[in-house]
Amino acid sequence: MTSLTDLSKLDDILALDLPAPDAGAIEAARARQNDLTKPPGSLGRLEDLAAFMAGWQGTDRPTIDRAQALVFAGNHGVCAQGVNPFPQAVTALMVANFEAGGAAINQLARTAGADMTVVPLDLDQPTADFTTGPAMTGAECLDAFLKGAQAVDSTANIVILGEMGIGNSTVSAALAHAICGGTAEDWVGRGTGSDEDGRARKADVVARGVEQHGHLSPLEILAALGGREQAAICGAVVAARLARIPVLLDGYICTAAVAPLHGANPAFLDHCLIGHQSAEPGHARLCGAMEKQPILHLGMALGEGTGAALALGVLRGALACHNDMATFAEAGIG
Template sequence: MTDAPFDSLTGFRAALSRLPAPDAAAFDAAAARNAALAKPPGALGRLEDIALWYAGWAGSARPQLHRPQVIVFAGNHGVTAREVSAFPSEVTAQMVVNFEAGGAAINQLARTFGARIDVHALDLARPTADFTQGAAMEEDDLLTALRVGWEAVDPGAGLIVAGEMGIGNTTAAAAMAAALFGGNPRDWVGRGTGVDDAGLGRKAAAVAAGLACHRGHLLDPIEVLRRLGGREIAAMAGAIAAARVARIPVLLDGFICTAAAAVLERLSPGALDHALAGHCSDEPGHGRLLAALGKEPLLQMGLRLGEGTGAALAIGLVQGALACHSGMATFDEARVSTG
């Protein structure tokens, strides 16, 4: 784990202004290899695209995926006072214990695909402020969360998945998405933990109230994150940014993770070039958000659990893509005639 190279929000902005590009030579060499593999051109579909994307960021024409890392961040939200969730805030801490004990869905998927899993709980006893009444976080809180996320990334990891746990965080993500991309609050809210129609209405009202409360301050993506987001959302943004600086490929998870990532893209266009969308969740705002970011999901399984589960499931697609790309024989090696 590497110390964050910033000690202020200005420093974080500066870190995003000098992001590295993929290795063009490795990408070109991987493309040449792909063209020579013993198969019809394009026959492996998106697996070929995944392999080339990974090769460019890994800096290898024939890459292997080693040491994938799943990082789950947890935070609590003051907006739950608006009755926007079907579960109480205490569930966040209870689920952290479950993650640490290995009993959650994300633990099973990480184990299945050989991924290390790390869990970071961010000040659960002190929820963020209710964003309908004021800023969710002070600048110091936001900076601390960004640094936690940055420093959670293993610089030797071959792939990063950032997941989350936080009762109320689909409401925060919806508010952030509406602030970043516009639209009616009802277009961005979903059932989250399973709220009924009345709960859905309360979520939309909370988002509308948050936007009204912070009107005039939401042109700056960092302010969107500070005023409407949460500690675990900020930590995911920090982790995704750290992975970019280290040229580590990322699989984005669901709605909350994508809202965190969207802050980076709005701060620095192209900041998510190292990231693929692992899946599209069942939250209605997620597909809208992916479309706004120009990301086509690898999977669409109707998931809405969070934790990093959809992205973790997509690790298997990356493994399959690299197994084919790096392990297959070329036409010459297989002595197969090309006509």
């Protein structure tokens, strides 16, 4: 199966034909790196990032002419359990702030040269409380997945993903716990400012949700424990993969959102980079489980795609060096 339009149920996602990176382009890019006016390997991970982009663009001289930033927003029924220090109305207020250009992601996306769009997902209809039943039906989850997929611009060279949703740090901890194991306490942090009592309450809620739904398949877990913005992030990741567009995930919330894809088949995330390591304590553990090294570690925990937008600047720097540095022959050295 090669088209998202053919999907009729969540499990159909597993039948999609996933394009692979171009091994020849990666080899050519690494050869160019070794011929640039620097000691081999001296630009460290910048060289790896350039080769990564080369593989997905199918050329030894990859570029970023169009960067798209998508912020998905949703509300969560699990907030009925008192896991959120702020009311769910804040989600819609922040969406309005994004649209007005007043949020941190607006400033960082503009600075990084990315066109940002916020995609609210039925904010007036929160998902169900996952401690009393599945957060979404399979059909509801697939609908949000497809909305995320449809938001991806097929002409982009890179897609940045972010999120907004009161209660979604609890949802993220539940997804990470269900997919990666451990205990609920391993995955629960303070979120948007919970105190120790709030953190303990979140851990209890996560444990109850995973006890009820953790036996399901990874994509069923996405529906049972996730939110619409998590499903939309998964849809955007898969749509970008089918279009051979690399993805920059943000921090803990975004990484946990795609944990069900990783659980179903780690290859789903081969085209994904993690922009930064969140200050949320579960994120380092989750990155380790996915065997992915975040590009930045700045002690941030805002979400919105902010860390991914900053990482875009690093990626642009990697490609500038890769494409514009002189070779030894061009510089008359050697």
